[in-house]
Amino acid sequence: xxxxxxxxxxxxxxxxxxxxxxxxxxxxxxxxxxxxxxxxxxxxxxxxxxxxxxxxxxxxxxxxxxxxxxxxxxxxxxxxxxxxxxxxxxxxxxxxxxxxxxxxxxxxxxxxxxxxxxxxxxxxxxxxxxxxxxxxxxxxxxxxxxxxxxxxxxxxxxxxxxxxxxxxxxxxxxxxxxxxxxxxxxxxxxxxxxxxxxxxxxxxxxxxxxxxxxx
Numbered sequence: 001x002x003x004x005x006x007x008x009x010x011x012x013x014x015x016x017x018x019x020x021x022x023x024x025x026x027x028x029x030x031x032x033x034x035x036x037x038x039x040x041x042x043x044x045x046x047x048x049x050x051x052x053x054x055x056x057x058x059x060x061x062x063x064x065x066x067x068x069x070x071x072x073x074x075x076x077x078x079x080x081x082x083x084x085x086x087x088x089x090x091x092x093x094x095x096x097x098x099x100x101x102x103x104x105x106x107x108x109x110x111x112x113x114x115x116x117x118x119x120x121x122x123x124x125x126x127x128x129x130x131x132x133x134x135x136x137x138x139x140x141x142x143x144x145x146x147x148x149x150x151x152x153x154x155x156x157x158x159x160x161x162x163x164x165x166x167x168x169x170x171x172x173x174x175x176x177x178x179x180x181x182x183x184x185x186x187x188x189x190x191x192x193x194x195x196x197x198x199x200x201x202x203x204x205x206x207x208x209x210x211x212x213x214x215x
Contacts, residue, residue, distance in 0.1 A: 021058070021059040021214055021215065022056070022057070022058050022059075022214075022215040023056075023057050023058075023059065023065070023067075023212055023213060023214045023215065024054070024055070024056050024057075024212070024213050024215075025054070025055045025056075025057065025163065025210055025211065025212045025213075026052070026053060026054040026055065026210055026211065027051075027053050027165075027208055027209060027210030027211075028050070028051065028052050028053075029049070029050065029051040029073070029208070030049070030050045030051075031047075031048070031049045031050075032046070032047070032048045032049070033046070033047055034046035034047070045077065045078065046077070046078045047075060047076070047077045047078075048075065048076045049073065049074070049075040049076075050073060050074060050075075051071065051072070051073030051074075052071070052072050052073070053069060053070070053071040053072075053073075053210070054069070054070060055067055055068060055069035055070070055101075055103070056068055057103070057105065062107070063106060063107040064104070064105070064106055064107075065104070065105040065106075066102070066103070066104050066105070067102070067103055067105070068100070068101065068102050068103070069099075069100070069101040069102075069103060069121070070098075070099070070100055070101075071097075071098070071099040071100075071101070071125070072096070072097065072098055072099075073096075073097050074094065074095060074096045074097065075094075075095045076092060076093070076094055076095075076132060077092065077093040077095075078092045091131050091132070091133065092131070092132035092133065093129060093130070093131070093132060093138075094129075094130045094131070094132040094135075095127060095128065095129055095130070096127070096128055096130070097125060097126070097127035097128075098125055098126055098127075099123050099124070099125030100123065100124055100125065101121045101122065101123040101124075102121065102122055103119055103120065103121035103122075104119075104120050104121075105117055105118070105119050105120075106118045106120075108150075112155075113154055113155045114152065114153070114154055114155075115152070115153045115155075116150065116151075116152055117150065117151045117152070117153060117163075118148065118149075118150055118151075119148065119149055119150075119151055119165070120146065120147070120148045121146065121147055121148075122144075122145075122146045123143075123144070123145055123146070123147070124142075124143065124144045125142075125143055126140065126141065126142050126143075127140070127141050127143075128140045128141075137181050138180070138181060138182070139178055139179060139180050139181060140178070140179050140181065141176055141177065141178040141179075142176065142177050143174055143175065143176035143177075144174075144175055144176075145172060145173050145174035145175060145176075146172065146173055147170055147171065147172035147173075148170070148171045148172070149165060149166060149167055149169055149170040149171070150166045150169050151163055151164060151165045151166060152164045152166070153212065158214075159213055159214050160211065160212070160213055160214075161211070161212040161214070162209065162210070162211055162212070163209070163210045163211070163212055164207050164208070164209055165207065165208040165209075165210070166207060167207065167208060168207070170194070171193075171194050172192070172193055172194075173190075173191070173192045173193075174189075174190065174191055174193075175188075175189070175190045176188070176189050176190075177189075
């Protein structure tokens, strides 16, 4: 049996070697907005968010690729929480998030420049809610899930391409556990959705733009 497996792997490598190709891909995002009451409150609620998501992939042939992705993002919400040590005062909230994914990409259709892809991924990650000043952790959520979404690529050169991930057509499943650190209360949730939310933690975004470099 071992010899059969080794032979199969060698044959598969030989068949795909001519078309195999490594690629790296990544995207970054930044946003900021604020809400201010009409009464002119001195401390309006404001939110800032940033993300970095590099990934490495390998085209097995002209139509199928596999790879891994690591994502980090963080959001800062000013005046978002009541300060437990100062009644009547607010405190800033900091939410760092890590996520690791493995993905499979399939090319549905393509021309000389454009390609229509489908990306499927399995992801696991952690997000925490912290007081920004003291770094005290308020809650922590661990999740695992999968998602499928389409993407469009445009070849700029032989090496560089631009990719638009169409998150508004994302299909996903998520199982997550949230632990409140002060009370040790745990909330477990599972859900299946078709929406603009990512498989993990629901980062909303209709379209994400990134770049691909092919080796």
